[in-house]
Amino acid sequence: MNTSLESCDVIVVGAGLAGLTAAAEVADAGKKVVLLDQEPEQSLGGQAFWSLGGLFFVDSPEQRRMGIKDSRDLAMQDWLGSAQFDREEDRWPRAWAEAYVDFAAGEKRAWLREMGHRVFPVVGWAERGDGRAEGHGNSVPRFHITWGTGPGVVDPFERRCREHAAAGRLRFGFRHQVDDLVVEGGTVVGVRGTLLEPSSIQRGQASSRVGVGEFELRAQAVIVTSGGIGGNHDLVRKTWPARLGTPPKTMVAGVPAHVDGRMLGITEAAGATVINPDRMWHYVEGIRNWDPIWDNHGIRILPGPSSLWLDATGKRLPAPYFPGFDTLGTLAHLRTTGYDYSWFVLTQKIIEKEFALSGSEQNPDLTGKDIKLLLSRVKAGAPGPVEAFKQHGADFVVADTLTELVRGMNEIADDEAPRIEEPSLRSLIEARDREIDNEFTKDAQVTAIRGARTYRGDKLIRVASPHKLLDPKAGPLIAVRLNVLTRKTLGGLESDLDGRCLTSAGEPLPGLYAAGEVNGFGGGGMMGYNALEGTFLGGCLFSGRVAGRAAARAV
Numbered sequence: 001m002n003t004s005l006e007s008c009d010v011i012v013v014g015a016g017l018a019g020l021t022a023a024a025e026v027a028d029a030g031k032k033v034v035l036l037d038q039e040p041e042q043s044l045g046g047q048a049f050w051s052l053g054g055l056f057f058v059d060s061p062e063q064r065r066m067g068i069k070d071s072r073d074l075a076m077q078d079w080l081g082s083a084q085f086d087r088e089e090d091r092w093p094r095a096w097a098e099a100y101v102d103f104a105a106g107e108k109r110a111w112l113r114e115m116g117h118r119v120f121p122v123v124g125w126a127e128r129g130d131g132r133a134e135g136h137g138n139s140v141p142r143f144h145i146t147w148g149t150g151p152g153v154v155d156p157f158e159r160r161c162r163e164h165a166a167a168g169r170l171r172f173g174f175r176h177q178v179d180d181l182v183v184e185g186g187t188v189v190g191v192r193g194t195l196l197e198p199s200s201i202q203r204g205q206a207s208s209r210v211g212v213g214e215f216e217l218r219a220q221a222v223i224v225t226s227g228g229i230g231g232n233h234d235l236v237r238k239t240w241p242a243r244l245g246t247p248p249k250t251m252v253a254g255v256p257a258h259v260d261g262r263m264l265g266i267t268e269a270a271g272a273t274v275i276n277p278d279r280m281w282h283y284v285e286g287i288r289n290w291d292p293i294w295d296n297h298g299i300r301i302l303p304g305p306s307s308l309w310l311d312a313t314g315k316r317l318p319a320p321y322f323p324g325f326d327t328l329g330t331l332a333h334l335r336t337t338g339y340d341y342s343w344f345v346l347t348q349k350i351i352e353k354e355f356a357l358s359g360s361e362q363n364p365d366l367t368g369k370d371i372k373l374l375l376s377r378v379k380a381g382a383p384g385p386v387e388a389f390k391q392h393g394a395d396f397v398v399a400d401t402l403t404e405l406v407r408g409m410n411e412i413a414d415d416e417a418p419r420i421e422e423p424s425l426r427s428l429i430e431a432r433d434r435e436i437d438n439e440f441t442k443d444a445q446v447t448a449i450r451g452a453r454t455y456r457g458d459k460l461i462r463v464a465s466p467h468k469l470l471d472p473k474a475g476p477l478i479a480v481r482l483n484v485l486t487r488k489t490l491g492g493l494e495s496d497l498d499g500r501c502l503t504s505a506g507e508p509l510p511g512l513y514a515a516g517e518v519n520g521f522g523g524g525g526m527m528g529y530n531a532l533e534g535t536f537l538g539g540c541l542f543s544g545r546v547a548g549r550a551a552a553r554a555v
């Protein structure tokens with residue numbers, strides 16, 4: 001039994017962004033907090049460290065400077081159009097959605113700035129939507145990338161926690177794997193679990209689960225901030241909803257192995273309620289990392305709108321499934337094709353401007369706050385990490401002619417998939433290219449590309465000028481095999497607006513709180529069915545802050 005961590009007011013389970021935020025708030029209130037994590041100290045910050053640090057702000061000075069007119073009401077319209085809340089259990093998620101949009105349009109930016117957080121001035125336009133004003137998607141660009149990416153989001157909260165640790169208000173308990181919540185008389189009074197052997201793995205790698213002891217800790221409140229399920233593909237397949245077809249046999253992992261979903265069952269066993277477990281957010285533009293950090297490591301391409309998107313059989317995806325428009329709509333469509341992968345066909349000119357790779361390590365310029373390196377993005381050539389994928393990535397084919405491109409695609413296609421036929425691909429591309437000469441095109445993707453370029457930020461750094469894919473001056477041609485990449489969990493532990501976990505009777509379970517991804521980023525799924533992007537980190541910050549403050553008040 002480990003006794004060194006005994007005696008505290010609040011226990012936080014999980015030292016990712018939500019846990020760091022909650023713990024810092026508890027300690028700010030002068031209460032004693034223990035922050036536990038199964039991983040070793042070098043993985044502090046969880047997924048957020050690896051993230052791109054994209055944050056959803058509404059009507060920010062950065063948006064206004066780029067000529068974007070945004071408002072709380074427009075953001076709420078977009079949020080509700082995306083969330084499509086339709087269940088009785090959406091009561092709290094919906095209340096959280098309203099509170100969160102208020103936060104994103106209100107004090108979020110100032111609160112972060114005060115801690116030293118800064119954003120890149122060109123606002124990105126993620127999830128452009130399903131083509132309906134009242135439907136899914138962002139009507140305007142709202143994706144603000146943190147200057148310093150994921151580590152730049154984690155830093156202020158890690159700093160606050162370390163300062164509290166130095167002052168004796170906070171204690172870290174690394175390698176503490178929680179296996180159970182201690183419940184007495186219907187109240188959660190602590191946690192128990194396994195003390196894992198020390199681990200010297202590199203950040204993000206899977207650490208051993210060999211136990212060297214047990215521990216039990218007591219407190220007046222426990223906050224669960226243990227993350228989602230994306231690293232556990234069996235669980236993802238088990239909870240995969242019928243509306244997204246059958247689960248893919250092959251997927252790449254967009255998150256480290258610690259995103260194992262284990263605490264959901266443990267917390268449920270203590271009396272809490274899990275809602276909306278079938279809501280999840282997986283990407284369709286995953287590429288196998290040629291230089292992986294964790295097992296089966298996939299990287300998501302955040303694509304601009306110009307690549308031609310084909311299913312595994314070579315058919316073009318229907319409108320509005322263009323790159324960067326409607327993540328789950330595209331996933332649902334692709335699941336009807338009978339194959340787990342799809343293709344982008346593009347040009348060198350497109351890749352140079354339109355391929356952003358998600359992940360702090362894939363953006364050394366933004367992560368390292370290196371202005372000189374950043375400026376090289378506007379020069380000719382793809383950014384270094386994209387070029388490295390082009391050269392080494394198992395999913396990339398680069399060719400000077402369409403004949404060679406098709407040969408390369410067929411070499412890396414699944415054996416059971418029909419071969420891509422050069423004549424039909426050529427006639428598809430030629431038809432699309434003909435529309436480039438036509439100012440009044442009927443091709444919705446060409447219209448979308450032209451529309452995107454009316455936004456200054458897209459024209460500057462995100463959307464290539466419209467050109468013919470078969471124009472040799474735009475070449476070489478590139479094909480990218482795209483895999484389904486598991487990432488975010490949209491449902492989770494149901495909670496009220498104080499972050500208190502609820503029982504199946506809808507009553508708060510005394511002593512228990514939740515925040516972050518395990519909590520569906522607030523309430524048990526504040527994003528409903530679809531996300532607007534940049535809302536996950538922000539959801540961890542907001543729900544972590546709420547739960548930390550509420551728990552501190554209660555003890």
Ligand SMILES: Cc1cc2nc3c(=O)[nH]c(=O)nc-3n(C[C@H](O)[C@H](O)[C@H](O)COP(=O)(O)OP(=O)(O)OC[C@H]3O[C@@H](n4cnc5c(N)ncnc54)[C@H](O)[C@@H]3O)c2cc1C
Nearest residue numbers: 014016017018038046047048051054178227516517536537
């Ligand atoms: C590559 C990448 C890019 C991303 N980009 C963005 C972006 O640009 N914008 C955005 O909004 N979001 C982004 N996200 C999503 C976002 O980073 C995550 O949703 C968020 O960081 C989740 O934080 P969390 O604290 O809830 O969980 P986690 O970061 O998963 O942390 C949970 C912690 O709990 C610990 N834990 C779990 N179970 C136990 C247990 N039983 N006992 C003890 N400890 C336990 C885990 O070890 C872990 O450290 C990205 C994610 C990734 C991986």
